[in-house]
Amino acid sequence: MEWLTSIRTAIDYMEEHLKDNISAQDVADQVYISPFFLQKGFSLMTGYGIGEYIRNRRLYQAALDLKNTDDKVIDIAYAYCYETPESFTKAFSRFHGVTPSQVRDGAAVRTFLPLTVKLQVQGGNQINCKIKKMFQFKVIGFQKIFDNDTAYQEIPKFWDEICKKYAANVYAGNAPANPYEKAIVENCIGEYGVCIDDIGEGKFRYLVAGKYAGGEVPEGMVVYEFPMGDWAVFDCIGPIPEALQSLNTQIFNEWLPGNPDYELCGNASAEWYDCVNGEMTDKDYHSAIWIPVKKKDGNN
Template sequence: MELITSIRKAIDYMEKHLTDNISAQDVADQVYLSPFFFQKGFSLITGYGLGEYIRNRRLHNAALDLKETEDKVIDIALRYCYETQESFSKAFSRFHGVTPTQAREGADVKTFLPLSIKVQVQGGIQMEYKVTTMFQLKVIGFQKEFDYETAYQDIPKFWDEICEKYAANVYAGNEPANPQEKAIIDHCIGEYGVCIDDIGGGKFRYLVAGKYSGGDVPDGMVVYEFPRGDWAVFDCIGPIPESLQSLNTRIFKEWLPGNPDYELCGNGNVEWYDCVNGEKTDKDYHSAIWIPVKKKA
């Protein structure tokens, strides 16, 4: 139950530091997890992005301060880490549906209490996985930065963008017209979707990628290498992206919190897509999620 325990500890930490300018890195450091894996687990288990949760708790407390004290609005804004009264008033009105002045005068405001995390064991369908040791995995691909809180919506759009800009010509059976199109053929780009957490600021890198087989790296592309290690491999059958996102949610809500043998390690994970058989919209389409893990002490 280490992930659940970590989220509980993180909530306690955030409650004590709502008036401090804390970041996702600060919170993740308290529970000894990478920001990428912690924020993903927090969002999937609680239903809130980490930044969204902190913001909602601050605005809840700010409403209480408006109603229970005579402190100036600007002082309350600064207390809860807003740089100006205007930015605070805008966020306050968007969340509560009333202005700070109206709240002070007695208008109703929203309640957003600290989360209480409870463990609920759900059964019926066993989640199949295997743990295997892989050699170094070097990938090449097109890269873009994403925000943790909107990644589920934005990453499929990135795939569409890459396919339209670089892959449509070669997928139609034509000869590559530029180095990027040649790289798609040479390295089977599109076989992997790679998440890498190494930039901070509530963001991570995502690559539409393939296995790097050497040679030039065209403009607009990058190479990344995972070290040798153990990976938990979860097979997925169903149309993309819905089935893979559903599996990802189950991994973090069901498999990881209750797994007695393995815990997360590293700073990334890989989505694998079958580039040979079937279409991604097929009901029996095969894909997988690979997550780096280590044996629990």
Template sequence: MEWITAIKKAIKYMEDELLTVKGPEEVADHVHISPMYLQRGFQIMTGFTIGEYIRNRRLYLAAMELVNTGNKIVDVALKYGYETPESFTKAFTRFHNATPTEVRKKMRAVKTFLPLRVSIFIQGGDNMNYTVEKMAGFKVIGFSREFSFDMAYKDIPKYWDEIFKKYEANLFAGNAPANEIEQAVYDNRIGEFGVCIDDIGKEGKFRYMIAGRYTGGHVPEGMEIYELPEAEWAKFKCVGPMPESLQTVNTQIWKEWLPGNGEYELAGYYNIEWYSASGSTKDPDYQSAIWIPVKRK
């Protein structure tokens, strides 16, 4: 499906089913896009996760109902998806900076959150530095963890720090591998790839691997292998210090390249971040890339 059409359709579905929609998986299933792709693109384009959008819209409508009707707070809480008045009051107060009772009795100002309208200004999408390459399938090996769609941007960098301290700091210092995990890290150049995989089937979650290309041999406990199938990859080059350069290109992909591209659309349920082994990630000419599987429209 064309990207802007998919985003508009997702917003319409959330508005039509606002009181019952459960989250990104349900919305993604409706528009036939991977939840991981939809969540990432939606957040970059709108500034909100899908969960935040649904929650904010419900809290706005709940406030309007409190102001305009005599319905009990407990009934309003249940209507808008909260199991207890306490959980509703906590979320409501955090959003509106006033309790439900204060909004009703004192007619305090309600924080407005209206349905989104998608309007894209496409600038430079076709001029991005990218190639489309068909690649045979290959295996990666590395460390894997599940992340929530809502917290991934904050939690994944912490995961990289954790893996580096545990398994790469000794190698980075120029020392020989001290155990079988460090040997696997060294042999397979783990850290070359960050792989996002939307295949675990858990609500609100996806899998992320810190990985390298598997060269064969023993797979130590705590590591795993994932096989990427043959695919056409759109490879977007990033030049500059991390993470700013990667984030800038990522934003351009979702806000400019996908909406303005008439030849390719998303495919698969995975994507790759590639990191060069040369230079420091803080160098102004450090090279990295984003790989996204695509298919011709």
């Protein structure tokens, strides 16, 4: 499904099911896109996570119900998927700045209307992308499971944790002192950040990884194999994380919506970091985003 059509279909589905207990997985199933890619792209295009959008729309519609009907607060709370009146009142007050009873008495509420997504063509910065056919390859790394809604904030902490716990000694130029440090050196762990969306329920696996060279896999580390296929490789020049975040926004706001030939596929992606040349804070630091793609129907 074309990217803009997918986002619009996702919004329509959420609007039709505001009173149903739906999740990001349910929305992704409607548009046949990995929940990770949909959540990421939706957030970059709209500024809202899928869960946040659903929650905000429910709270606005609940406010309209309070103003326009005589329904009890408890019934409105249950109608919009809140388990208790207390949890509804807490969320409602945080969002609107007033309580449900104050709205009944005429207090103003925060407006949150359905989103309309349009293609916006911008100029000035050309995206450097190459489509490459890659054979299957394996990565090895340290794994942690993240929630879609909090991953952007939590993943950098995971990198810091891995560096301090396992990599500080070898990064300082010392010989490996244990199997983990040996694996880091032999497989250049830290060259890739890998997202794997295969567990559902709004969660995904993330690996601080390197290309697997064979040999021992220390306890707690995992190996993942990417299948052969086409990849969109986006080169990035600039300090991390600002440069990669900006590129991510361009990919989902400009490259995907306007691309006549390729669309997303698969359930995993990778970020590549130059582990040899320069520092991540350098203005000319080289990194890249790798996304699996396939030709659109009719372009084969």
